[in-house]
Amino acid sequence: MSDQLKKIAQEQDAGAFRQLFLTFGPKVRAMLMRQGADSETAEEIAQETMLAIWRKSHLFAESRGNMASWIYTIARNLRTDRVRRQVVWQNFCEEFEVLQPPEAPPDEWLAREQERARVGQALAGLPAEQLQIIQLSFMDGLTQAQIAGKLNLPLGTVKSRMRLAYSKLRGSVEGSL
Amino acid sequence: MTIRHHPQPDTLMSYASGALPGAIAGLVACHVSICPQCAGSLRRLGLVAGLLLERVAPEAYGDDYARRAVHRMHVAAAAAAMAQKKPKYQPSDRVLPIPLARYLGMSGSDIPWQSVVKGVQQYWVTLPKGAGEIRLVRAAPRIRLLAHSHRGMELTMVLRGSYRDKTGEYHPGDVSDLGEDIEHQPKVTSPEDCICIIASEKPPRYSHFLARLVQPFMGF
Structure with a gap:
């Protein structure tokens, strides 16, 4: 690519x-x-x-x-x-x-590729309920309130699932930064 | 500049997906423009978005379509190369972060402050309908603002000086990303004026009934 x-x-x-x-x-x-x-x-x-x-x-x-x-x-x-x-x-x-x-730095390209691979792995390892919220957010373009409405969840639950997913994604790349 | 307070991860995620109300997105853009840590987070969230995009089942169109599109690209690229590029606004000082300075076409020294009460000045930023509100607030040393909580999201970013509330002390670059449930009463702690950007989804809710009465008149 x-x-x-x-x-x-x-x-x-x-x-x-x-x-x-x-x-x-x-x-x-x-x-x-x-x-x-x-x-x-x-x-x-x-x-x-x-x-x-x-x-x-x-x-x-x-x-x-x-x-x-x-x-x-x-x-x-x-x-x-x-x-x-x-x-x-x-x-x-x-x-x-x-x-x-x-x-x-010149080796940045490799680091970026690794980062992408790790983000991909972390994404694959997310619990279904967190992945669903990320999908609705990025691909369906829904706001937090719209996601809460669609899934019939309190807004706080949507936020906390986003935070959990984020910390897993972040943890997965920490070593490569 | 050491930045200690950042937008919440779910706020950054909604920024990355383009789902934040315009006013809140503006404040996050201002913070990200000076915060390498959040810029890095945003890059990783961009990778997530890219990976998900790669997996989307395509809504196809014909091969001929692509050929015609490529032709259009050539034409458009040639036209763009000939068009005069408008130079980007460069502020004369560093008070306002670049995204806001460019939007306003204004430097920190140009802000037409309006007095609200003694020691407090503000300037409302005009935004498209449905964006929420952004205002710049300038408060003198030791000023204590009225206690209030928020309806919907409200983020504050410090540009100059500092303030403290029960959630901590905020210095230039710091962002306070409080939920609806938290009532706070910021107090200026710096020896010079404290200048902040405040972005809210909806107007704040004041605790004191008198403040609620005058709120519509003071616009504060």
Whole structure:
């Protein structure tokens, strides 16, 4: 996946981009529709998300970050702006400036890959009730109160499950930081 | 700057998923912009979001669609390269964190403070409908604010000076992320003015009936 991004960045390789577009475009579209966007808006935002990846690919390649999480963040910001009509406080690149310190050491890439693998393991090991809340939060785009309503749980229980899940995710990567 | 008080993990998680009310998200963005620890947490939450996104069953469209989309990308990229980039606002001082300074197009010294009572000034930030409220509050040394609890979320971030309430002492960069159930009465502890950002989902609830009476008039 990262090679694909390098090709896109260095050679402006339309074929590699097309592949990326085919992989992620429909996923972003599906996610946005789950979050209540109509089919047309979802398609528009999915396209624009991928366009941003195309335009900023040189930054992504340099920062050694994770592409799927960028794609998620860009789509989230576009949804905040277009669907929820709220302020995007940090556009993607600003968030990225903060998250990626320029003095990142050369072995950072490996560390990031390990971090991703550990987060993946931790996610797989979460109890079903915590994973469900994370899913509803990130993929369905629900607020804490909406999750509480949907699952018929007190708000405090939703918060505490989020905190428990978070501490497990955090514990899983502590060693690699 | 040593930051000791951070937003709660569930607040960060809702920030990462884009589910916070706009005002609260604004305050969290301000904190994250100066807090490496929370920026790291946000990166890990981004990894979670990315992993979940990879697993989503696609809502497919045809191959021809992708080809046309790539063509559009070329056109749009060329147009974007030609368009003049508007330079980002750079505040002249470091009082306001970058996300808020850019939103307001204002530096700390430009804030048009309005006096509320002796020793307390504030400035309301205009936000889109449904975002909740953000205000900047500036309180003189030893000022004690009215006791209040909150309806919904309320977060406070200290920009200058310090204050104390029963949950602890808060210095620049610190965030107080209190639940609805906690009543508190902040008191300024710094020798200079204490400047804070207060973001709330709904207006606060004052304990004293007189304060409740004047609240709508003072906007405080």
